[in-house]
Amino acid sequence: MIKKVVVLLSIIGLIAIFMPMITQFQERENLNELATDYVNGSIHELGTPNVVTSVIVTYRGLDTLGEVTVLFLATVGVGFLLKGKSEDKIEISASELLETTSSVLVAMIMVLGIYIFTHGHLTPGGGFQGGVVIASGFLLMLLSNVNAKMNHSIMHFVESLSGFAYVGIGVTGLVLTVGFLSPKILPLGNFGDLFSAGAIPVIYSLVGLKVGSELTSILVTMGGEK
C-alpha cells in the first residue's frame, strides 16, 4: 500500500519534472548556427545530399563508430551470456511452400538492404537501416526454417573485418592528415552520384554489413542456435 502511494507520487513527480518542458515549449522557427553549418557543409564541403548522413558518418563520426561498437558489444555480450546449447531442439521441417517463398523473399530483402546502405548518402537510408533490413531477411529465414544453419564463421568474419575496415578508414584519414574518420580520403565526385561524397558510402556500407551481421548473430544466439 505504502509502496503504491510512493510509486504514484514518484510518477507525479516525474510528470512535474517534465511539465515545464511542455508548458513552456516553443517551437523553433529556424535552424541554429550549428545545424546551419551542417546543412551548408554537407552540400558544399562533403557533397552529400543527405545531411543527416553527413552528420552521422562525418561530423559525428566518432559517435557512429561508438554506436557500431555498442552493437558489437551487445552481440559479444549476448553470445557471452547465452553460451551453451539450448536443450530442446525442435525437429520439424517447414513446408515446401514456406521454404520456397521465404528464400525468394530473403534474396529480395537482402538486395533491398544493400541498396539502402549503399545509397545512404543520397536517400533517407543508410548503414543502420540497411543492416536492419538485411537482418530482417535472416530473421525471416530463421522463422520459416527452424533448422536453418547459419554459418557462424562467415558472420564473424564479416562482422570483424567490416569493423576493422571502418577503423582502418578512420586511421587512413589520420595518416593522410585530414583527420580521424574524415571522408576526404576519397574524391568527392559529382554531387548526387552513387560514387560520390568521399568515403561516406564506403563507411556506410561497412556499417551496413556490420550491423546486418551483428543483428543476425544476436538473433541466432537468442534463438538458441550454436
Add this chain to the structure above:
Amino acid sequence: MISTLILGIALLIIGFYAMLTQKNLIKIVIGFSIADTGTHIIIVSLGYLRGKTAPIIDNAVNAVNAVQEVVDPIPSALVLTAIVIGLAVTAVMLSFIVEMYKKNKSLSIDDYQELKW
C-alpha cells in the same frame, strides 16, 4: 511539435510506471523499452521545425536555400544512435533474463532478492 513531445513524455512516464509496477522481468524490460521509445520521440520532436522537410537535397529541396527549408538534422542523427544503443541494451537485458530463467525458473523480480543489506 508539441503533440509529439507530449506523446514522447507520456510514453516515457508510462514506461517508468510499468517498470515500477510490473513484477515480470520481461514486462519490466518492455517498460524500459517504452520509456526508451518515448525518449526517442522526444528527441525527434525537439528537432522539428514547423512546416519544413527532411534534410535531404533532392527535387523537393533546393541546394541553394536548403537552410530555410529543412528541419534540424542533428536530432535525427542523434536519435539513430540512441535507437541502436537502446536496442543493444535491451538485447543484453533480455539475455540476462533468459539466463536467469534457466537458472531459477522464475520470471518474478521478487524472486531475486537474496543479496541485500
Add this chain to the structure above:
Amino acid sequence: MVSPIYILIMSLAVGFLLSIIDRAGRKISLTAFYGVLTFNVVLMANWLYRFVFLHVPTLVINTAGFKAPISINLELGLMEAFVLFFANLSGLLAAVYLFKKFKETQVSSLILYLLLIMGANGLVMTQDLFNMFVFLEILSISTFALTVLKKSRETLSAGFKYMIAGGVASTFFLLGVVFVYYFTGSLNLGNLSAGSFTNVGLVSVFLLSIAVFIELKPFPANGWALDVYQSVDSGIVSIIAVVNSAAIGFVFYKIMPLLPSEFLTVFGIAGIVTFLFSNMMGLKQDNAKRLLGYSSIGQMGLLLAALIFTANVQPSVRYLVIGGLFLNHLISKAGLFWLAGIVKQDKIKDWGILRSRKPLLVLFGLFIFALSGLPPFAGFWAKWEFVKVLVDAKMFFVLTSVLVGSLFELIFLFRWFTSVVKNTDETNEQLASPGKSKATPVIVFGLMAVISSFGIMRFFYEFNWIQVLPIFAVLAISLIDSLPSKVKGFLSLAAVAGYGYYIYPLLENNLQMFFGVIFIIGSAINIIATLNRKNQSRGFYGFLLMMIFSFGNLLIASTYLEFFLAWEFMTISSFLLILRGQKAQRASLLYLIFSTAGAYLIMVGFSFAPALSSSGGALINVIELVNLPLVSIIVLAIGFMIKSGSAGVHIWLPEAHAEAESDVSPFISAILLKAGVFGLLMLGISYISFTPSFDVFYWIGWVGVITALIGAFMASFQEDAKKLLAYSSMSQVGYVVAALAMITHLGWVSALYLAFNHMMFKSALFIAIAGVYYRTRTRKMYEMGGLIAKMPLSYITVLMSIIAVSGVPPLSGFGAKWLIYTAFITKGWYLQAGVLFFASGVSFLYLYRLIHTIFLGQLKYEHQDIKEAPVWFIIPQYIFMAGIMAISMFPNLIIKPLNVIAMKYFDSSIQIDGLTVISELGHWNGNLVMYVTMAVFAIPFILLLVLKGKTQKVKQFNIVYAAERPESPQTTHVAHNMYAHFRKALGKWTLPRVQLFWDSVAEWSHTLGGFFRRVYTGNGQTYILHIVVYIVVMYVVMGVK
C-alpha cells in the same frame, strides 16, 4: 608523440579482430589483448610525464577533419592524463589478475574487457555531450556483460539490477543531452557554461547531472551497486570500483561548469551524506566484498564532495585533495578487492587465513591503512587539506560529516584488520598460493601506495628527512628483521642514541629539552627491558623506533602539519605495538578509534589556527606569537586530552595498558601519555599571551582534577595489576593536567615535576610488574602473594615507586605534592586542591593493594620455584630508582631547570636557596626531609629487629564452609575484591558510567547503520523506485523551476 586517439583505435581494431585472431590460438589473442592494454598504459604514462614535467599545453584532438563544435573533439590535459594513466594501469593489472580466467573462458570476455577500458578512455577524453552518452553506453554494456564472468544466481540477479539502474540513468542522461541541445544549440562542452541555462533550460542540466550522479551511486539510490560489489568476480569488481567510477566521476567533473552553484551545493551535500551513511551502514557488514562496496560508495561520495567544495581554492590544493582521494581510493580499493579474490572468504571473520601468508598480510595492512587516510598515504594529505578548506569556508556540516564518516570507515576497516591479525578461533588452514598472476597486481599496487605517498611528500610539501624518519625506521628494521631480537634491540638503542644526538642541537628551548629527556632518554632506558625478548619479535623494533622518533619529531615540528604528522605516526606505531599483545584486538581497536577521533579534533583545531607568520624554529617556540581562536583551543585541548586519558575519554587507556605486551606498557604509560601533556602545554603557551574571554583552562583544570579522582578510585577496584597501574597513570596525569591548567609559574613547575617523576616511577612499576608477570604468567593480583621472598629486587622497586607516587616523604612524590598544593592555594583553586587531596588519599588504597597482594602475605603454592625477574628487567628499574633517589635527595637538580623553563613564560614565584625551595607559603628542603625520614624509619626498624618474636605459619586457604571446599579458594582471600566495602559504600558511584556511555554510543551507531541499510531490500524494482524518488526529491530540493 603518439596521439591518445590511438588508444581508441588500437582497442577497436584489436577488439573487432580478436574473435578471428583467437582462431589461431588463445596465446596470440592474449598477446594482442595484453599488448593493447600495455600500450594504453605506456602512452598515458608518457603524456602524464609531459604534462607534469614538460608543462605541455592541453592536447585537443579534432575528428573528421573539422574543428569543434562542428565535429566531436577529444581533450587530453593534466587531469585527464592523470586519471587515465591510473585507470589504464588498473585495467592492465586487473587483466593480469584475471589472466587464468581469460585463458580459459570464451574470447568474448577479452573483447568486452578491452572495449570496457576503451570506453573509459573515451569517456574521459571526449568533449561532446552526446559522445559521452555513447562512451558511457560502451562502458556500461561491456560492464554489464562482464558481471557474469562468473555465472551464478547471484551475479545474474545483481547484473540485472545493475542494468536496470544503469538503463534508467542513461535514459535521463540522454534526455538531458537533447534538452541541452534544444536550449543551447550546442553539444560541445567548450561552448557551454552555467550561464547558457536559464529558467526552463535548467531542467536540461538537471536531468544531465542527476543521471551522472545516479551512476555515481548516491545514498540511498545505490542498492544495485552494493549487490554488484558483493557478488561479481573480484577482478571485474575492482574495475567497476576503480575504472568505471573514475571515468564517470570525471564526467561529473566535466559537466560541473554547466551547473549553477545551487545545484552543486546540493550535489556536494548529497555526496557527503552518501559518505556518512555508507560508512555508518558499513559498521554492520560482515561480508568482506560488500563491506568494500560500502566503502567504495562512500569514497566516491567524498570525492564528489571534494570536487565540488574545492572548486574555489587554489589549484595545487585542489589537485592534492582530489588527486589524493582518487589515488588513495583507486590503489587501496583495487588492492583489497584483489585480495578478496585471493582469500576467497566471504565472511570477514574467516580472513584470519591471511596470516599464513605474511607478505599478503602486510599488503592487506598497507591497503587498510591507506584507505583509512592514515599517513603517509595519499588520503592523509588529501584529508588534511580538505579539512582546512572546509574550515576556511565555514562548512561545518560537511566538515563534521567528513570526520564522522571517516571515523566510521576507520572503525570497520580496523575491526577487520585487527580481527585478521588477532583472530584466534581458526583452523590451521593454509591459504593456497595465489600464483604469480594474482599476486603481481597486488604487489604492484602496494608499491604504488608507497611511491605515491613519497611522491606527494616530495612535490607538495617541503619535509626534512627527519619528518619521515619514523617510516624509514620501520623499513630499515624490516630489512634486518631476521636477526635475533637482542641484536635488533641493541641496534635500536644505538639508533635512539643517534637520533637523540641529532636532534639535541635542534632543541633550542629548555622546555623542548625537558620533554626530550622524557621522550628520548626515558624511551632509551625502557628499551633495555625489551632486551629480554626471546623470540624473533618481528616488526616490534621497527614500530618501537617509529614511535620514539615520532615523539622526538613532535618537539622539533615547525609547522602544524609536521606536528600533526608526527602525532599520527606516533598513534599508528603505538597502535601496532599495542596490537602485538595476545588479547589486544579490542584494546588496540579502542585505542585507535579514540586516538583517531582525537587526531581529527587536532586537525580541525590546527585548521582554525591562524597561519604561522615566520618559519622560525619549532612550533612550541613560535606558538606564543600565535593567537589561537577559542574554538581552536577547545578542540585541540579535547584532542590532546584524549591522548592523555582524561576522564570521559579515558576508556581506551586501561585496556590498552593492560593488554599491550608487558614491556610495551611502560612506553605507553610513562611516555605516550606525556605527548598529550606536551600538546596541552603548547596550547597553554599561546594562551598566556592571548587569553580568550572564556577561561578554557579553568575547565581543563577541573577535568584534570576529576580524572585524578576517578582514576584513583578505579585503580583501587582492579584485580589486574596492569589495569591498576593504568588507572593510576590516568590519575597521575590528571594531576599533571590540573596543575598545568593553572597557567601559573608554580603550576607549571609542579606539572612538569610531576610529569618527570611519573615517567620514572611508572616506568619502574610497569617493568617490575612485567617481571612478575614474566615469572607468574598472571596479572591477577589475588593469584599472587608473598613474592617478596622470591623477587626481592622487584619488591624494592615497587616499594620505592609507590612511596614516590603517594607523596609521602622522603621521596620525590612528596616534593611534587608540596609544589602542587602550594600552587593551587596560591592560585586560589581551593576546592580543586581539596578534591585532589582526597584523590591522594584514595591512591593509598590502590598502592597498598599493589604491594600487599603481590609481594606480601603468603606465597602461593604454584609459585614455590619462582626466581627473580630477568636482569634486563632489573637494570632499567634501578636506573629509574637511581633517578628518583637523586631528585629526592637533591630536588634542585630538577626544580632549578623547571624554574627556568617556567620563567620564560611567567615571573618566578619561588626562590631557591641552596637546597631549599622557598615559595610564598613555605619552604621545602628535600635533603633535610630525606634525612629526617630515614631516621624516622630507622628507629622502628631497629626496634622491630630487636623485638622480633616467634612467628607462626598458617596454611593458606584452609578455609572450609560447612565441609564444602570453595571452588576457587583464591577468591576467598582478602586480596580478591579487596575494597569491596568501599565499593559498597560508594554504591552507584562506582558504576562505569563512562564505559556505559561509550558502549551506548557504539550500539546506537550500529543500530542506526542496521536500520538504514534496510532500505536495501534486494528487490530490483525497489531500487528503481529509489532512483526515481531520488531524482524527484533532488528536483524539489534544488528548486529547479
